[in-house]
Amino acid sequence: MTVGVAFESVLDAAKTGASWAWSGLYREIAGPVAGFFRARGVADPESATGDVFFELSRDLETFDGSEEAFTTLVFDIAYRRLLVEERHPKRNARSALADRVLDRLQDEIQVVIDDRDGRIPSGVRAAFETLQPEQRDVLSLRVVAGLTVEQTAKVIGTDVDAVKSAQRDGLTRIRETLPPAVISI
Amino acid sequence: MRRANIVRVDGFDELYDRDIEIVIGGGTPSSTDLIPLRVFVAELRSLAATPVSPELIDFHAAESAASAAERHSRIIAEQRNGQRRASATTIRRRAATTVVGLTVFLGATGMAWAADGAVPGDWNYGLDRALESIGIGAGGPAERRAEQQTLHVEPPVESADGMGDSASGPGPGSPEGQTGLERAPAVVTQHTDVSVTPRRAPSPAPELLLYLNTTDRVDGAIVSAIAKGLSTETLDSKGRTVDRGPAEPPGQTKTEPPGQTKTDPPGLAKTGPPELEKKDSATPMDPSGSRGKGAPEAPDTSSR
Secondary structure, eight states: OOOOHHHHHHHHHHHHHHHHHHHHHHHHHHHHHHHHHHHTTHHHSHHHHHHHHHHHHGGGGGGGOOOHHHHHHHHHHHHHHHHHHHHHHTOOOOOOHHHHHHHHHHHHHHHHHHHHHHHHHHHHHHHHHHHHHHHHHHHHHHHHHOOHHHHHHHHHSOOHHHHHHHHHHHHHHHHHHSOOOHHHO | OOOGGGOTTTTTTTHHHHHHHHTTOOOOSSSGHHHHHHHHHHHHHHHOOOOOHHHHHHHHHHHHHHHHHHHHHHHHHHHHHHHHHHHHHHHHHHHHHHHHHHHHHHHHHHHHHHTTOOOOTTHHHHHHHHHHTSSSSSOOOHHHHHHHHHHHHHHOHHEEEEEEHHHHHSOOHHHHHHHHHHHHHHHHHHHOOGGGGSSSSOOSHOOOOHHHHSSSSOOOHHHHHHHHHHHHHHHHHHHOSSSSSSSHHHHHHHHGGGGGGGSSSTHHHHHHHHHHHHHHHSSSOOOOHHHTTTTTTTHHHHHO
């Protein structure tokens, strides 16, 4: 996320409920959040992203920090949302109005997701699925969300060494299981 | 230089944190073994570049903005209410403290002021002395003299006067009550002094007994019975019925329960008539003499 020097003013406006501020924040960070959910195989990543921002609107009033801390907060919420999704796949916390709007947009969103899934070689996805859940969490947050080792450790709730160990073991396994066709790229 | 330390694991170079950071950051790794990972990371990162529908952005942004505005307003209201409650609580606390402090101060001051004029015997005289011991209201010898003067001028007999007034009957301070109180000592003295009894009017019984004893018309046993009855009546009138009025018939006196005359000497009534009979034969019957032999002594003792 690269809001830059205007981050503080945008954050203050978002706290008071300014729509323009929320639109700006959403455009900046919704892509990585949705990509994180896609990488983890969430069925409806766009809806999950909306849930993250709805939860963020409740926690933002008490937040006071830098843009990096804001990004950590957003993916902390996303990670908790992912855990809920994994435990209760059919749980839908959104309102009926949100469901109707999302149903209307479902076709367009699904087309975009299918397009992206189509570009990922099946060998890459298959190799990613062979990782342990902790390794997938770390690589998703580090690669897709763009978090640092420290941010990833804070989101997952572990220490830096554990994050480094998980990403090292995960990439080692990926390197061993990637098909030759992918390597040839 | 670091490359000299590379250890090959399962046909690949061991991954180091520095190489991993280069791969994840999108850089070009120095080892050809890391090329497949670079491709993998690029494909995985492309998931974050998926475009999001503008309509979905607007919807979620509006929803989040409304939620944030509602929460912001609620927090502002809670803060205002909290400040209002805090200020009200502070005011109540200060007011309560002031009232309690004022009450304690006024109570202590009032007690000390009231105890300052106490004299010995008052309930707060001990408090007066205690305060004087710590230097509060200490008048010294002058105060002691003033207390003695107060006790001399106003002796604490008001309560006794009040009890006398209430016991006199019609009302406190009434003339009847006062007269009764004044007469009471005289009445008590009259009924307790033995010299009052001889002042009674002389009874005709002795002369009657003397006449009956000297004449032959009446049997001696009958005279003895009459004398016994008169003696019993005399004992009874001196011992228990001071102001009974006319003497009761002898027969009624005999029927009184023995318990009422328990202080009487047991053989007193029985010894009366024989003595009379003995005296009748020797000397004329004297009323004072008959009482001096036993009858008057016992009732006087019981009445006292």
